Amino acid sequence: MASSFARILSSKRKVGIWSLVGAGSLTVGxxxxxxxxxxxxxxxxxxxxxxxxxxxxxxxxxxxASHLTPAVYAKLCDKTTPNGYTLDLAIQTGVDNPGHxxxxxxxxxxxxxxxxxxxxxxxxxxxxxxxxxxxxxNMKHPTDLDSSKIRGGQFDEKYVLSSRVRTGRSIRGLSLPxxxxxxxRREVERVVIDALAxxxxxxxxxxxxxxxxxEQEQQQxxxxxxxxxxxxxxxxxxxxxxxxxxxxxxxxxxxEKTFLVWVNEEDHTxxxxxxxxxxxxxxxxxxxxxxxxxxxxxxxxxxxxMWNERLGYILTCPSNxxxxxRAGVHVTxxxxxxxxxxxxxxxxxxxxxxxxxxxxxxAVGNTFDISNLDRLGQSEVQLVQTVIDGVNYxxxxxxxxxxxxxxxxxxxxxxxx
Amino acid sequence: MPFGNTHNQLKMNYIAxxxxxxxxxxxxxxxKVLTLEMYANLRDKQTPSGFTVDDVIQTGVDNPGHxxxxxxxxxxxxxxxxxxxxxxxxPIIEDRHGGYKPTDKHxxxxxxxxxxxxDDLDPNYVLSSRVRTGRSIRGFCLPxxxxxxxxxxxxxLSVEAxxxxxxxxxxxxxxxxxxxEEEQQQxxxxxxxxxxxxxxxxxxxxxxxxxxxxxxxxxxxNKTFLVWVNEEDHLxxxxxxxxxxxxxxxxxxCTGLTxxxxxxxxxxxxxMWNEHLGYVLTCPSNxxxxxRGGVHVKLPNLSKHEKFxxxxxxxxxxxxxxxxxxxxAVGGIFDISxxxxxxFSEVELVQMVVDGVKLxxxxxxxxxxxxxxNDLMPEQK
Numbered sequence: 001m002a003s004s005f006a007r008i009l010s011s012k013r014k015v016g017i018w019s020l021v022g023a024g025s026l027t028v029g030x031x032x033x034x035x036x037x038x039x040x041x042x043x044x045x046x047x048x049x050x051x052x053x054x055x056x057x058x059x060x061x062x063x064x065a066s067h068l069t070p071a072v073y074a075k076l077c078d079k080t081t082p083n084g085y086t087l088d089l090a091i092q093t094g095v096d097n098p099g100h101x102x103x104x105x106x107x108x109x110x111x112x113x114x115x116x117x118x119x120x121x122x123x124x125x126x127x128x129x130x131x132x133x134x135x136x137x138n139m140k141h142p143t144d145l146d147s148s149k150i151r152g153g154q155f156d157e158k159y160v161l162s163s164r165v166r167t168g169r170s171i172r173g174l175s176l177p178x179x180x181x182x183x184x185r186r187e188v189e190r191v192v193i194d195a196l197a198x199x200x201x202x203x204x205x206x207x208x209x210x211x212x213x214x215e216q217e218q219q220q221x222x223x224x225x226x227x228x229x230x231x232x233x234x235x236x237x238x239x240x241x242x243x244x245x246x247x248x249x250x251x252x253x254x255x256e257k258t259f260l261v262w263v264n265e266e267d268h269t270x271x272x273x274x275x276x277x278x279x280x281x282x283x284x285x286x287x288x289x290x291x292x293x294x295x296x297x298x299x300x301x302x303x304x305x306m307w308n309e310r311l312g313y314i315l316t317c318p319s320n321x322x323x324x325x326r327a328g329v330h331v332t333x334x335x336x337x338x339x340x341x342x343x344x345x346x347x348x349x350x351x352x353x354x355x356x357x358x359x360x361x362x363a364v365g366n367t368f369d370i371s372n373l374d375r376l377g378q379s380e381v382q383l384v385q386t387v388i389d390g391v392n393y394x395x396x397x398x399x400x401x402x403x404x405x406x407x408x409x410x411x412x413x414x415x416x417x
Numbered sequence: 418m419p420f421g422n423t424h425n426q427l428k429m430n431y432i433a434x435x436x437x438x439x440x441x442x443x444x445x446x447x448x449k450v451l452t453l454e455m456y457a458n459l460r461d462k463q464t465p466s467g468f469t470v471d472d473v474i475q476t477g478v479d480n481p482g483h484x485x486x487x488x489x490x491x492x493x494x495x496x497x498x499x500x501x502x503x504x505x506x507x508p509i510i511e512d513r514h515g516g517y518k519p520t521d522k523h524x525x526x527x528x529x530x531x532x533x534x535x536d537d538l539d540p541n542y543v544l545s546s547r548v549r550t551g552r553s554i555r556g557f558c559l560p561x562x563x564x565x566x567x568x569x570x571x572x573x574l575s576v577e578a579x580x581x582x583x584x585x586x587x588x589x590x591x592x593x594x595x596x597x598e599e600e601q602q603q604x605x606x607x608x609x610x611x612x613x614x615x616x617x618x619x620x621x622x623x624x625x626x627x628x629x630x631x632x633x634x635x636x637x638x639n640k641t642f643l644v645w646v647n648e649e650d651h652l653x654x655x656x657x658x659x660x661x662x663x664x665x666x667x668x669x670x671c672t673g674l675t676x677x678x679x680x681x682x683x684x685x686x687x688x689m690w691n692e693h694l695g696y697v698l699t700c701p702s703n704x705x706x707x708x709r710g711g712v713h714v715k716l717p718n719l720s721k722h723e724k725f726x727x728x729x730x731x732x733x734x735x736x737x738x739x740x741x742x743x744x745x746a747v748g749g750i751f752d753i754s755x756x757x758x759x760x761f762s763e764v765e766l767v768q769m770v771v772d773g774v775k776l777x778x779x780x781x782x783x784x785x786x787x788x789x790x791n792d793l794m795p796e797q798k
Binding site: 047048049052053054055056059083084088092095096175181182183184186187211237238242243244245247 | 426427428430431435436437438439471475478479564565566567569570594620621625626627628630
């Protein structure tokens with residue numbers, strides 16, 4: 001019990017305990033109840049020694065498999081989070097999906113906020129590898145949602161077709177999608193849509209529940225490219241995220257269709273700001289404003305986002321820790337994309353390319369999705385600035401090649417600022 | 418959640434209404450039976466190994482079903498599931514197994530001498546004959562709930578028992594994860610190899626976890642007796658051969674099963690069985706005998722007859738395509754097997770198949786010759 005309250009008090013937004021008790025007595029009651037029902041670190045049912053349970057990872061290529069030695073497994077396999085989440089549950093997706101020789105997936109998920117602490121011995125190693133050396137043990141993650149700090153951010157629309165920034169947020173006190181019960185998931189939905197209903201002006205919008213949506217609404221959401229479907233990727237289904245589909249899942253968007261929130265897909269919420277064209281500055285401004293407004297609205301009701309200064313915003317997949325931010329553009333680069341130096345240029349700018357269908361898709365024509373590589377160890381403002389500076393550089397390269405001039409590989413920018 | 422019940426206690430912080438699944442779009446046996454009141458009564462219970470009602474029903478919640486095909490919508494995680502959650506499972510069993518009551522007793526009969534005939538199904542029509550069932554090892558959790566350690570222990574015990582078979586039952590085990598390319602191709606060519614389940618009905622229950630760890634195929638050198646280890650059940654046992662000699666297939670089936678059971682008993686293990694539910698398996702649809710005895714039979718004319726469905730129903734038989742469940746028939750060749758599993762003994766079910774298929778072939782011959790089959794119409798068994 002003490003640890004839960006200590007966590008709330010030490011969060012960067014100092015929500016007074018009294019406001020919690022007053023407006024959020026349900027939350028407090030929930031914490032009290034939870035601790036009485038389940039002991040943190042209670043032993044799980046185990047008839048076999050750790051060596052008999054240790055998964056066969058010889059054919060595996062994911063971050064979990066690289067770091068889960070028999071010794072680490074033995075140390076952690078009998079531990080549980082206060083909610084009862086276990087190591088076996090966390091690694092199931094990585095055991096079931098050996099991975100690909102070229103693409104190294106993460107291979108584990110968190111079932112709740114405490115997973116990252118109770119199973120720190122494996123999570124920290126995975127985080128260090130996935131986030132290019134960021135060490136949760138001795139580094140701090142900066143959070144900065146002050147969009148006024150952005151320099152530039154209006155791209156040449158001859159090249160940039162659209163701009164987008166996305167992140168995720170988790171509601172503290174409720175289990176994450178791999179582990180949540182139906183009631184918890186419904187509570188996430190209730191808390192989030194209650195807050196979204198309080199948004200005004202250009203952020204005012206409407207919620208479409210997946211269970212209740214009618215045919216016309218569904219078709220409109222598909223046409224707008226907003227509708228998300230039941231996950232089919234075994235990476236997600238093996239982690240248990242698709243249970244009870246489509247119960248308590250839905251999509252909220254503002255009337256202008258520039259600010260969108262997914263509820264209970266891979267995270268409690270995924271928040272997306274987007275628009276056609278190259279005004280990344282405005283996209284990020286709306287992103288920050290929307291996020292801060294939603295945070296204010298849930299705090300009024302005694303809730304808050306999962307966050308700590310080691311790991312930043314806590315999300316289901318370790319790859320999305322920190323900012324959880326992917327800022328990107330759809331940009332046409334017909335000449336540069338054919339230049340053999342393209343991958344190296346991207347790499348040094350700390351950018352990645354994807355096809356225009358998102359992760360694991362191919363580029364169509366010469367249009368690419370270009371976004372930041374990093375998530376953790378740099379702030380939102382820093383990452384978006386990196387994308388802005390980087391995409392501007394790519395456009396300059398493209399223009400040079402158009403004029404018959406040569407391009408230069410830029411010096412690698414430093415990763416942790 | 419499959420395996421690891423400590424998590425489930427979190428649900429008790431919410432009232433039943435908040436946790437009760439939305440079954441309004443659902444059409445499966447579980448959804449028909451599970452009222453809010455029943456859910457409220459069962460939600461704080463668990464089996465000794467920690468299986469809860471939410472674990473039982475997850476597959477039925479995730480798979481609303483089909484308007485035409487009524488799936489079961491729940492699974493057992495261990496033997497005790499059928500006892501602890503009898504309020505839910507008894508009505509499902511009754512509905513699925515033709516009115517089988519909670520007080521009914523199931524007869525087991527694995528004596529092949531009690532089968533009349535069955536050795537002379539016309540091989541011009543009956544291309545192959547097959548009998549399958551499943552067995553669970555008492556004291557171990559079932560595939561939706563077992564840990565890696567348990568699954569490996571089940572594999573170890575099974576391989577040891579099967580390794581002691583001799584005579585025409587002597588054979589070899591092929592672990593899925595150690596198989597060579599050649600072995601794999603051979604097993605595919607023999608139509609023996611089973612693959613990781615893709616059906617969402619199975620995946621949603623957690624049966625495919627840790628694939629292919631602890632899974633494998635054993636078959637005898639003659640390729641007429643086959644055992645699947647840790648697929649949908651601990652063991653699936655299959656006896657098969659080309660042609661219409663169901664008697665021989667069934668004899669080998671019974672002999673093999675009995676021998677395997679003896680070998681397990683020698684090591685202090687037994688199969689899950691009780692006099693009410695017979696052999697206990699993962700899916701309630703396979704309780705009792707767990708037996709599906711069938712043939713691949715050519716019925717191009719009869720299958721087009723308007724009374725085909727009615728005939729099968731009266732004979733207590735069902736048709737499938739030659740790819741097995743949920744496949745279509747190819748070239749007029751059907752998989753015809755017993756519809757029942759529980760409430761009839763193994764001998765009784767195979768007898769129904771033998772007698773029924775004999776009649777179907779006779780009808781087919783009549784229709785081929787342009788004659789009527791009206792006088793052959795059977796009574797409802």
